[in-house]
Amino acid sequence: MDSAALFAPVREPSAEARGQFAHFAVAAPAGQNGLGQLSEPGAWLAACQEVHPPRPITRPRVLIFAGDHGVNAQGVDTRPEDTSRQLAEQITSGQAPLNSLAAGAGAGVRLVDVSLAHEAWGPERVAEGSGRIDIEDGLSREQLEKALEVGSRVADEEVDSGAELLIPGSLGMAAETVAAAVAGALTRTEPVVMVGAGYGISEAMWKQRVGVIRDAMFRVHSDISQPLEVMRKISSPDIVALAAFCAQAAVRRTPVLIDGPVPALAALLADRLAPGARAWFYAAQDSGNPVETVALRDLGLSPLLDLDFDFGPGSAALLALPLLQTAGQLAREAAGTQPEPN
Template identity: 30%
Template sequence: MNEELREYLLQIRPLEAVSMEMARKRWSQVAKPLNSLGVLENDIVKMAGIMETSRVELDKRALVILCSDNGIVEEGVTQTGREVTALVAENMTKGESCVCIMADRAGVEVFPVDIGVARDLVSGVRHPLITRKTAYGTKNFHREPAMKREEAVQSIETGIRLVKELAEAGYHLIATGEMGIGNTTTSSAVASLLLKKAPEVLTGRGAGLNDEGLRRKLGVIKKAVDTYGPACRDTIDVLACVGGFDLAGLTGVFLGGAIYRIPVLVDGFISAAAALAADRIYPGCRNYMLASHVSAEPAGRLLLDQLELAPLIQAGMCLGEGTGAVSAIPLLDMAVSVYTKMSSFEEIKIEAYKPMGGGS
């Protein structure tokens, strides 16, 4: 780890306990059955600890989409070619992609970031492109490491700096997204090395692979795990050997949430693989994350369980781009409204609910 990244991580402080206790007390006073909003209540308490205030606000929220190409596509592990990454990323800048339509509905500002697309992009005006290119796509990790260690660190620091900029602009919540053909392959390889689980347990069909394509994808990941596993000294090595610039950048976004005290929403499988990488780089980083949904990809639940994060939604989603993260934001909006606006038991002059033990 270089000195700049180490200096960033030294800024992380624990969740603020007093604000969390005040948030729990407020929930206990709201005139409804105790704990009846489940994960939503817990997430508001966590946000109070992150923000260091019990006055939780979500008025200004951003979706950061890291876009990058992956050299592993050369091995036929995807249904489409890598040229699709650039086309979809450009579509995002015009506000015409799936997640942009959803974000408009949810009141979320979209920030597409070119961190490693294989060609230069033409930006639309709806969501202007942020260009932070580490390189023009990663190498093919079937033949050589995906990137240099220095490039992995650079990408992580890019993610951290993006969060810094959003924090300075007053954003209260960051949703994570990505776009990169081949990145379910990179994410499966990263997850396999970090979790020390067989690729078969973690690897799905991505964007619609047939049986032959899935066998090819599994073979590539298995070989990578065998080749690079013994040589990886730490999580940054894992990202460098088999990851992508988007994954490394998202890792930085999660670290940035902890550094600059902004809650960060985990999206699906790819985002969760980056979240786990961030937590391995700085144990406890998970405390600054919220889980939006359970991805339909095989590793979706496993990664959230490893991070000890409870998802808000289970809808069989696996689109990526941040669609799951954006979908969860209206639920958090509703929870904040109840938390801040609902009458207390005392105000409506009825006896408060009391905690009851389980069993008979």
């Protein structure tokens, strides 16, 4: 399977709109510092919208891709799905902290169940039958193709329904263990770096997790130039779907706010699948998780926030969103324009 055949070429955001916003950002009245650190994200938004001043973001969307990976955060096989199910149920019922943050930011929330074995998700159960995937087993070609199709389709559905900015999130048992193996392989980073200091776990668990990640990375050491093969051998349906989602969003010229280790990995994979996709991504924060740090560094993305904030998938991005909105609002006021009525 050729990734070039899966995604159309990615077009660069508007350099002209970026330049116009950058000029506005430094033209502050005497005695003022202008937009400061909001200059770059504001210019990015203008470039993605291909207009200066940027328009208000009236329909941001949070997409939570749920899955279960069969191992816990230490790389130990743990079969219960209850934690993932409970969190998913809270999100779908509107009871999670994420829902309150989204409402405050004016964002809608959608949960996409890619591999949880749960009958309650109805039409959102987009990859029914894919099942739980262990890091040792990888994916079949059919599962890989299905997950890619799911992610691309969800992106198209959201953009076609009017989404103006997308915030991807991940929910699943041990997603970060799988992500650490994939990110380590793609960036040629040592397993001990990808695991990190291992706060809160025993030395034995830390060594076991390093071993799981090391073995997974070894299986794909000759496949680094083939992201689809890496994903097939050591990834999972929800991570593949997230990567395809981010890649297709870039193809559709829709900005994506990245928040969290697994979405950061998905952005890294998306840029491999659809070269140039990184121009459509902005980082909300760097949590310090090695996966997120390594992926953002590889992508050349600087985070907007430094709060170490985590109230669920996409929560830091929802805090960053009003800052983007503020940058655009100030640019519109400076230009003497008002948003068009809905």
